Amino acid sequence: MEKVLIIEDDISLRTILEKFLQKNGFEVISTDRGKAGLEIITSQHIDFVLLDLRLPDSNGIEILQSIKKLHSHVSVIMMTFYDDVRSAVTAIKSGARDYLTKPINPEELLSLLKPIQAVKKAVEINKSEFVQGKNEKFAGVLEHARLVAPTMLSVLITGESGTGKEELAKYIHTNSQRKQKDFITVDCGSISEELFGSEFFGHMKGSFTGAVYDKPGLLESANGGTLFLDELGNLTYENQIKLLRVLQEKKVKRIGSNKEIDLDIRLIAATNEEIVLSVQKEKFREDLYHRLNEFKIHVPALRERPEDLNELINHFIAKSNSEFGKHVKQLSESGLAVLAQYAFPGNIRELKNIVRRAVLLATSETIEKDQLPQEIFNTRTLAVDTVDLKSLQEQQERDAIIKALKKTGNNKSEAARILNIDRKTLYNKLKLYQLE
Structure with missing residues (x-):
């Protein structure tokens, strides 16, 4: 879920924007002070900022410049009154993604945020x-x-x-x-x-x-x-x-x-x-x-990289520890044995989600077998010597699609979201597996 920070001292406008964005699937945080907004951006991940040009404790342009200097990946949209558009142009030159004039048209705001969601500025890869x-x-x-x-x-x-x-x-x-x-x-x-x-x-x-x-x-x-x-x-x-x-x-x-x-x-x-x-x-x-x-x-599938499984698990444990403030050190041998026999139709993305969930559930420094998701035990496992890998993946994909459609009452858009694919890919697979 994309996270939006609203920095606006008008409480009525701030409340309207909060409710509208939450209704449209955004996580929203708000403050009425520029410096407080900078502290929020520093302490947690923020995708977009709606920034008022005039704030009680600071100048919006200065806050914008600080955001772009310290957190260049954050997209900023300035909010200003019509008679101050010249300052908004200055904001664009300082790195703002765009600007809106007050009173804010919520639909116009949404039209600005949607294309931003499709665009990701690259972060230097460590x-x-x-x-x-x-x-x-x-x-x-x-x-x-x-x-x-x-x-x-x-x-x-x-x-x-x-x-x-x-x-x-x-x-x-x-x-x-x-x-x-x-x-x-x-x-x-x-x-x-x-x-x-x-x-x-x-x-x-x-x-x-x-x-x-x-x-x-x-x-x-x-x-x-x-x-x-x-x-x-x-x-x-x-x-x-x-x-x-x-x-x-x-x-x-x-x-x-x-x-x-x-x-x-x-x-x-x-x-x-x-x-x-x-x-x-x-x-x-x-x-x-x-x-x-x-x-x-x-790029090979994860099941073609069995010797990398343990390193990937440890990598995702470390990242999940950082995210959740946990101190998990390892996956138990029985848990590793289960994952080693699993076909991972969702590949590395699926492994990441499995480990992330397990770290959150872990009550000690070791992830136990019963803290892995139940569905991986209910799915046909990988027997390298006897199973056609392609057929196995197709069967698991088919089962996952049927399960998602059942869960969503045959709502294909929602099923695609659960499966982490777009609707066209889902329709193609429905045709492929004769599920239409």
């Missing part, structure tokens, strides 16, 4: 946090990533969901000559056909109904840096054409503008689908595929 392990396949993956990183080649990363494709993309970016520039992530499955142009190319104020402000697109935001296209297979055919044209011309125009912007972008894309089949079936453009597939890296 190599000690990137678990390399001992597996030869994964060592080859990292070696290929290291070799391609300094080049300008576009990279296509393939692999099952949860294998760490985005982390590998960040690894490539932070080892490239563009590491000082932005790493922009876009989930291709979360952007609708109607919003594609506005999200990718940007728009000018007044260019269409609802365009209440100038907005740079994802391509413009990634200029000079790296654009990571996640869930590539979810791009519609029409949007593939639009994207290919821009990539070939290396220029983009915001909707409603005649000004062309030169593009200098490194492209990394990822997909958990067999995109070659989509190309063969003419569902994905072959020319775009070759434009993005100048260098291909396949």
